[in-house]
Amino acid sequence: MSELLQSFPDFKPKTHRLLRRQLSLVAEKDLDVETKWHSLLSLVNEAYLSADRERRLLENALDINANELTTANTKLQLFINNAPAGIAMFDTNMNYLFASRRWLDDRKISSYDVIGNNQYELFPNTPEKWREIHRRCLNGETVSNDEDLIILPDGSEAWLRWEMLPWKNAKGQIGGIIILSENITKRKIAESELHIASVAFQSRDPMLVTNAKGIILKANEAFSLATGYSVEELIGNSTSILRSEEHQDPVFYRNMWEAILSEGRWEGNIWNRRKDGAVYPVWLSISAIRDSKNEINHFLAIYSNIRDPREAERKILELAFYDPLTDLPNRRLLLDRLQQSHLHAIRSGKYGAILMIDLDHFKTINDVYGHDVGDEILIEVAKCMRTALRDSDTAARLGGDEFVVLLTDLGSDLGSAGLAIKVVLDKLITLLSQPKIIHGITHHLTASIGVTTFPNEDKDINALFKQADIALYQAKTSGRNRVSIFNTEMHDKFVERVSLGDRLKSAVNNYEFIIHYQPQVNFDGKLKGAEALLRWQSPDQELIPPLSFIPMAEENGLIIPIGYWALNTVCQQLVAWQKNPQTLELCIAINISALQFRQPDFSNQLKKILLETGANPHLLTLELTESVLLDDLDNVIKIILDLRAIGVRFSIDDFGTGYSSLTYLKRLPLDEIKIDKSFVTDLMNDPGDRAIIRSILSLANSLSLNVTAEGIELPEQRDFLAKEGCSTFQGYLYGRPTAIDEFNLFVEHFSAASNAH
Template sequence: MIASISLAAILAYIQSTVVPASALFVWCSLTVLASLLRIGLVFSPHSPQPSGNATRTQLRWFRFGVIVAGAVWGSAGFLLFPDQHPRHAMFLIFVLAGMTAGGVISFSADLFSAIAFSVLLSLPITLRLFAEGDSLSVAMAVAVLLYLGFMIMSMRRINRNVSENITLHLDAGKREKEMRESEERYRLLLRHLPVGIFHYDTDLIITFCNDRCAIMLRNSVDCIVGLDLTHLKDRSILPSLFKALKGEMSHYEGRYQATFSNAEGWIYMTCAPVLDDSGHIVGGIAIVQDVTEHKAAEEKINNLAFYDPLTELPNRRLLLDRLQQALASSARSGREGALLFIDLDNFKTLNDTLGHDMGDLLLQQVAQRLTACVRQGDSVARLGGDEFVVLLEDLGEYDLKAAAQTESIGEKILATLGQPCQLGAHEYRCTPSIGATLFNGHQLTKEELLKQADIAMYQAKKASRNTLRFFDQQMQDAVTARVALEDELRKAIQRKQFRLLYQIQVDRLVRPLGAEALIRWQHPERGLMSPDQFITVAEETDLILPIGQWVLDTACAQLKTWQQDACTRNLVLAVNVSAKQFRQADFVARVQATVQHHAIDPALLKLELTESMLLENIEDTISTMNALKEIGVQFSLDDFGTGYSSLQYLKRLPLDQIKIDQSFVRDITSDSSDREIVGTIIAMAQNLYLGVIAEGVETEEQRQFLVGKGCEQFQGYLFGKPVPAEQFAAELITVVDASLDQEDAKERL
């Protein structure tokens, strides 16, 4: 722009002597205004990062300025053209041609601006030359047009080249920026990676180290860069570093002690060679991971998998592994081993009374004492709950010697565990039941050995507790039979193989009062089985619950049938209830639902309960009984005298009747002790306003004695055996006839 203003001033000065002053003034004024306009456009505020719309607006203003400048310079072809001065005319044409060439260079980036400037500048002088009319002027006009055409073609080539150069420049700048950003990201990535990274040269000098690596080495990046790796305190990683310098990938995993501190951890390192452009090794790069926490977690998981977290003893999994090894060792050496299965007596009671914290404390003390009792090389494991197992190895080559050693260690365990344990403020004496089994080689599997020791332990618990029992085959046979019986019981429930028999109950005049429902199992192979052959297994396996519900439902259905007959409508039916059945949370609701379903009089339903079940959770027992008493259900205390009832509890229970156990009735005619016991029971019941029924009455002498003592109700073979419901009617007629005969005899007397 300065060159344009300077050239305009020179042109005005040269032409001032040959053109009118008014024309010169007008052109100079236009030139000044055009220059001011362009200066204003140049210095107008621009956005540092203009948007697309702003850029297009700036381009329009730029083109407007170019058009104004081209028009002003083009007007010189009219205003400053001298008529009679050829040299001044030639000077004007020369200046305009130069300006055209300058415009080509200046505005080549925008083809429209370059062409517009050149056309506006050249067209007026061309028209003026044509207007002169002489051949020279016309020739000069044609020459100007040819020059303009040449310049336009040149403009297109120059514009294309400039555009390409600008594009290349922008692309290069963009790539350079992206490269710088990529390098910065790479540096940031390396510096802040969660793993340690360092570069080293062929002399094992560290040339780069990221922050994580510095943290792992317990020092700053500045101190580590330049470190000679051959001077490391722990040289265990050097072989891997050297391998990378030989062109090999290498790895190291193990413990490592930091050079700048005594800190030790577990690392995993991968090393790789670094090559230059020609493929020569110029150093190595190492990626280091601190896996100390990972290793600690692995160790913790391993402990959880193989050790009991409470006692820190081996668990079942580790015990089975050690037992398998012991069997293999025994097979090689021919020496015996033993397995002791230990269960703490009454541990559940301790948890219920003192709480689980005290129970856990006891288990920890037991674990410590067991470990102290065994030899080095023996194993103590906790299977769960209050069950422990001791594995003894290398006991000798003979059964008797091995058994003697096992018994000696078992007695030591009994004595040690029998010492009082201090559980907080409580002193507790622990007693164990121990089952033992011997092994030699692979005669039995580890699971079979554990099963044998478990069976022996249960025999010890049944015997007297706080004792040791060795496994024998009779135990195994009993357990096998029990398992088979359990399986058959399940099938019996599904196949409805149970039957109810009814044994009549009478008063002192042998008049029918009711009956007791007695369950039998119609076994397809063993025939009719009594309850003492299967009820214990049913109670231990919870099969008693569906069986008990079936008994209750069937008995109520029979009561419904009896209520429809005038001869039996007033009979009371006694139904035995198991402890587990009675302890069900919804037992009351089940009884109510059954009574309602069969639409029976609940006063004719009598539930027989045993002493032991009544005294467990006495408050809950009373609550359950009262809930059923409210709807009319009666209660009888079964087998009275065989348990451990106290008068304090007995008078609190909402009972209606006491049943004297047949074990006392059997010998009352010959045993004075039984006579005294029976007399006391009857007197006590009368004082408590409770009814009394004697079961197992088989002779008239027994009945006469009981009548003499005040017993009012009787049950036994003297009056009738348990029979199916369809035979019960005939049994009832027989009893009624006997009752009538007895009344007639009394009247005759």
């Protein structure tokens, strides 16, 4: 450069002044006439550096403002979508600009269908009254309606309370309208039902309503006349004032309430007591009333007098010992017969057996087809049992879909007793498996059965029930539709499981869980983030792996509080990483239990955690196992879309090991799939694994999905996967799962090594 400068003579004054005029605008000062070329060059360079500094300061300010705006926008979006009112925004031509989640759900429409489209083109049959209201609002009016009935796209109706007001742009001009609406359909239905109930209460049949604790809230005049109590005397009292303890013992009432709580209703003959002490028989019908959360909040009782007390007493005694739905013996009669059979077995030396039977997935039948169909199936099951058993045997219904069979006089040795039990089981299973046609629909039933024999070491009949119950549990956990026979090893495992369950409850209360992080690395060698892995650290510092406690946590429901704790912990970690430039862009992936994901409020709970912690949703990936997708795929898609709208990403974990349907993969709005490590471990030696991996990668590429491969331990595995198009790697090649302090040290070393390269 110096040689170049020396080759230029001093500029002549005229030329120099022209250049000076231009540079003075940058330098903001006059230049000396005698300035050399290199002085000018130095001044130009100084001016450039000054301008460049100002540019960088401006860019940094813009970046900070952009991040603040993104965070504020995310929080605003969370607030709007969780607001109790639906919100929609239109321009002056009634084109949709925005619609909140509540607005869309209330109207059973999708954001994809409406945003950017015209209200009148979407709904050409929009009534003129609505068009007139829109015009008034666009002219500056605010319009509201406390009760408005609308017709939804599927033809159903909804009641709304709404307010419509104009919004103004930066120039103060009306830019369109905003509508706030609240769905009051449930309230209107409740009001209608209350009106109907009020009319029904004028009935001649005695009626009363209680709360969930049996306190009388309302009674009609007919009930007052039947009992001798005035309506005022009844209200606020317990229904126990009507009981006749001489005719019904506590077991009767316990059975009655078990039926009400499990089946939602009960009816039959019962003896009641009037205010004057007189006892009289009635035919009583009790129905449970549930609220919007499906919890019982009221009971409705209706009864009528029975003229023949002897018939009433006969029926009451029948109800005390028999199940009213199936006419099988109930628990009370079964226990009495078991007591006698147990004593007989001890005296005679002949074995007996208890078969505890549960219908597989019976709850699904009730949920899908209704309790009426469920009741018909229970009646059919009872018929099968009567057909399969000898006259000396007993089949009883304990409640719900739980049945017990008592077998007696099976033989003097366990071998012959076992053969006799097998004959009964084969016949019973054959009858149960035959198609049951209820209301024109064919149902195929299977059952899980637990078996124990007596007499044995336990002389207590309650212990025999417990043994059969343990065997039944084993049958269920082994895959259902099978028979399990009790043994001492099974008992020991059961005791161990009970102990584990108790310890797990204590662990939840005492926060004994920690999160370990395993690195995930992109194909270009840059650290993408980590997978969060749950560990249980017991008080003695033993680190318990997830496979040892997750199944139990899912079984007893503890996985839900554990899962929310884990989500809160990783969101707090994301916020902590935001303070360090090295970890600013790191993502965290976390596996979500199917049970937790199916919770009705899962989406809202996660949004609440994100809002309270301030975590960036775009840095969080939820990993779902394929089992999540087997139940109500439409609802799964709805939840994923709701959370993706705020930036949360979704991945299918252990892809290829489960259901792996191309149908759901095509429909689901996913971001990523994870190749299970079982395909990676032996891929260098197994052509089949390599073919499967190529197929998964090709499929992911065609669906524009990222792919993470788990279980990478060798460079050769990574190289093969990278060559085939895999985008992210996870495994011992990069690091084992570690606690957060160790992982942060790993990040520092990894970043230093990357910078060195």
